[in-house]
Amino acid sequence: MILAGLQKNSFIDFPGKISCVLFTTGCNFICPYCHNADLARGEYPARFELAQVIDFLESRRGMLEGVAITGGEPTLDSGVVDLCRAVKSLGYPVKLDTNGSRPAVLRGLLEQHLVDFIAMDIKAPLDDYHPFSRTPGIHERLTASIRLIMESAPAYEFRTTCAAPFVSETTIETIARTIEGAACYVLQPFNRRAACLDPEFNQRQDPTIFAEEMKRLMALAQPFVRRCIIR
Numbered sequence: 273m274i275l276a277g278l279q280k281n282s283f284i285d286f287p288g289k290i291s292c293v294l295f296t297t298g299c300n301f302i303c304p305y306c307h308n309a310d311l312a313r314g315e316y317p318a319r320f321e322l323a324q325v326i327d328f329l330e331s332r333r334g335m336l337e338g339v340a341i342t343g344g345e346p347t348l349d350s351g352v353v354d355l356c357r358a359v360k361s362l363g364y365p366v367k368l369d370t371n372g373s374r375p376a377v378l379r380g381l382l383e384q385h386l387v388d389f390i391a392m393d394i395k396a397p398l399d400d401y402h403p404f405s406r407t408p409g410i411h412e413r414l415t416a417s418i419r420l421i422m423e424s425a426p427a428y429e430f431r432t433t434c435a436a437p438f439v440s441e442t443t444i445e446t447i448a449r450t451i452e453g454a455a456c457y458v459l460q461p462f463n464r465r466a467a468c469l470d471p472e473f474n475q476r477q478d479p480t481i482f483a484e485e486m487k488r489l490m491a492l493a494q495p496f497v498r499r500c501i502i503r
């Protein structure tokens with residue numbers, strides 16, 4: 273497996289742990305606000321072979337507490353299983369970011385105990401994914417991933433990026449009902465840090481949802497989940 277990026281230290285990508293971040297490339301979604309547009313398009317800002325990553329992780333034993341794998345969409349590459357196995361064999365807990373579109377891959381990873389934490393993005397109510405995915409049967413796939421994660425992941429969170437016009441009070445309440453009983457639901461305010469995947473979205477006046485509205489969204493979601501936070 274070739275990885276498209278390696279961030280040596282992160283305090284935010286693996287909750288509660290100092291981690292490094294490994295980036296896979298390629299994504300089957302088309303989220304307009306995607307900040308990793310090059311990775312989503314399958315481009316390689318850099319190239320790391322698995323052996324290089326292993327060498328790096330061996331050199332950081334005792335300094336890093338975990339490894340976060342993100343993308344792009346990591347589950348698209350069948351090499352993700354070997355990657356997780358290699359990282360686990362070095363003694364590092366693995367956190368995986370996913371858009372939830374490949375429940376069979378998630379199932380395989382969970383059955384083999386190769387992931388310790390899964391963060392799944394929920395972009396919108398599941399029957400309203402058109403701006404994000406044209407994958408046939410995506411509703412059913414996302415539903416399967418949500419169930420699987422809630423039933424079998426050692427730790428997990430669901431996350432929604434809050435950007436206008438995709439998020440509203442109705443949107444968030446609908447998503448929260450879908451994941452009712454979930455351990456953690458994270459609302460992420462959109463911040464324009466770089467050019468996004470969709471050029472039209474880049475022209476939008478201001479997709480930011482500000483602090484007071486974010487608090488209202490959190491209050492709406494909170495009754496349905498065990499913990500709801502803004503991050």
Ligand code: SF4
Nearest residue numbers: 299301303306344371
């Ligand atoms: S934000 Fe969307 S398009 Fe970008 S990597 Fe994540 S799922 Fe893919």
